[in-house]
Amino acid sequence: MSSYSVVEYFAEHEGYRCGYCGSKDSNYSHGMWAHQLTCQDYQDLIDRGWRRSGKYVYKPTMDKMCCPSYTIKCEALNFKLSKSQKKLLKKVTKYLTVKDSEIEKTSQADDEVEGHTRPARDEAGASHGRQEGEKQKEGKNATSGKTTTPGAGADPSKPKCKKAKLVRMEKKMKKLETQSEAQAVDGSKSKQQNAEKSLEDLLQHVEPGSNPVHNLEVKLVRSSPRSAEFQRTFQQAYEVYAKYQTTIHKDPPTKCTQKQYTRFLVDSPLEEENSDDGPDCGYGSFHQQYWLDGKLIAVGVVDILPNCLSSVYLFYDPDYNFLSPGTYSALQEIGFTRELHQSAPALQYYYMGFYIHSCPKMKYKGNYHPSYLLCPEAYTWVPIDKCQPKLDASNYARLEETDKADEPVDINEIMVLHQRQAMPYMIYKVLSKSRSDTEEVKEYAQFVGKKCGRSLLLYRA
Structure with missing residues (x-):
């Protein structure tokens, strides 16, 4: 098991297109190419607001962007199903069994x-029916020529006779x-x-x-490094991905190549790790495959980390949209988190990626309770119910209510990788006789934080 992580930082100061509101140049972030990452280092990074796409790890510039992206996690052990979530699970059960x-x-x-x-x-209809029946009876008596003999009258002491x-x-x-x-x-x-x-x-x-009636099976296969089962089902998974992207997201087929699929959802910087107090499957990157009657219909891309199950992406066959695969897979993954906790006690949370309050399509993540948002300034977790009033007032908000602040980082303690040697930045400065990257390293140091700054190796040419 590798005990170090190697990253290459890319400062980005120009805006680019936002995939949520469609603005052309109002989305901002900073990123790193992760050559390799330990699972603990990535856990610490996502607790600082970072997130990976393939081997690229990025952090939104929250106070500058159009649609601020807040890291959200659900407390899986105390998760409470809503009525609509229960209804969905019953619907799936009915489809499978009836x-x-x-x-x-x-x-x-x-x-x-x-x-x-x-x-x-x-009552109005019944009354109308009785009246029609009486008329028909009177008509029959009249046509038959029979006459009725009048009696002495009804006995007032007895109830009236009913038809x-x-x-x-x-x-x-x-x-x-x-x-x-x-x-x-x-x-x-x-x-x-x-x-x-x-x-x-x-x-x-x-x-x-x-x-x-139908058989649904959920299989976990390691995607990095690729397991034999992953390799065997690679083509089937890719075909589901291409169908999903072109149908749901309207991507042209030229953007849904195997190369793009591999870079986006297969390649991962996470090292495969195993420990005595960890889950049987180990830590790292996996695909959770949904097989219905022997056919692959959906794939959830997930990372199993020391404290959480992190959801990376979901793609599915649009023909099965009636089963609400997005919500169903999230419930499955919460259940899987609880299962992993049995053998890995520290693993208690389900990370759902980013919560974007200003985007209606992304607010659904707030329906999984209890959930927390990461404060972009203090890096503390705040219950989402307390955050929503602030986000109603402003897209960007400090969520932590105390005066707690992020710790300053001394860049001299930042670890770098130079000429295949790991060293503190202060040593690197002496050896390289260059200070031209000082501002860039300062920016990197504050984004990754003190803990990651001392464990990640920042590549320096």
């Missing part, structure tokens, strides 16, 4: 019940009301049972020993 014909029968039965109950509950048809109708209404009450009680019990179910219970779609 035959289409049975769903149709259930729908038809519901329609028939509604057809029987509607006239009984429509047989009306008696039957009232009995039916009473029966339906009793059934409705019973169904309401059962529904209440069912809701109570569902409320008590955990995320793991709802993700367990198929009961052991049952015969599901």
Whole structure:
């Protein structure tokens, strides 16, 4: 296992196109090419607001950009499902376990019940029916020529006689009301049972020993270095990626090449690491593959780090959009984080990338509770509920409410890699006899912070 990380810093001071609001030159960031990174160093970097795309690691310039990107994490161990999230998991379960014909029968039965109950509950309609029946009866008596013999009158001490048809109708209404009450009680019990179910219970779609209609299997394969299973399924995954990019994001096929796919979602600077107190699969970069009836329909790109599962990207077959793969995969990954915690106690959080309050399409990440945003000035985690009022008032805001500030970094302590030798920056200055990069190193040092500054090796030619 490599015990060091090597990065090459690129200062970027010109604006470029924003993928969220479409502005041509209002997005700003600084980046590094990571030749290699330990998982702990990358964990520390994302806790400073950095994020990777392939081997390129970048940090948005929050106070300058049009759509500030706040790092967001969810506390997986205390995650609480919302009603809509529960509904989605039930929908997936129904798709996997109920035959289409049975769903149709259930729908038809519901329609028939509604057809029987509607006239009984429509008092105006029932009254109109009784009047028409009486008219028809009078007409029959008139045509038959029969006459009725008047009696002495009704006994006021006895209840009035009712038509047989009306008696039957009232009995039916009473029966339906009793059934409705019973169904309401059962529904209440069912809701109570569902409320008590955990995320793991709802993700367990198929009961052991049952015969599901569809088989959904989630497989974890290491993507860097590439495992044999990853290599075997590479082409299938790439085809899903190309279909997703061209259909969902409207990318031209020329931008969805295998080379682009590899650089973006396969290449990773993270070193493969294993430890006695870590997960069985180890740390590093992986693809979580979703196989439905033997067909690959979605892939979640994730990094397993010392304190979290970090979501990098998701792509899926647009034909299965009806299953809401984005939300479903996020719930699966939260469940996976909780599973990893069993063997790696320090691994407790699910990182969802960036939360962009000013972009409606990106605000959905705030629906996973409890979640926290990283303050861009103090680098502390603040509950998202406390952040949202501030972000409603201004796209960029200091989230930490105390006067806590980021620690200043002494650039003389920054570690650099020069002529294949690791050394503090102060030694490098003496050996290189050059101070032309001092301002650049100062900028780098403050962006990565004191801890990373002492562990990362900044490449110097």
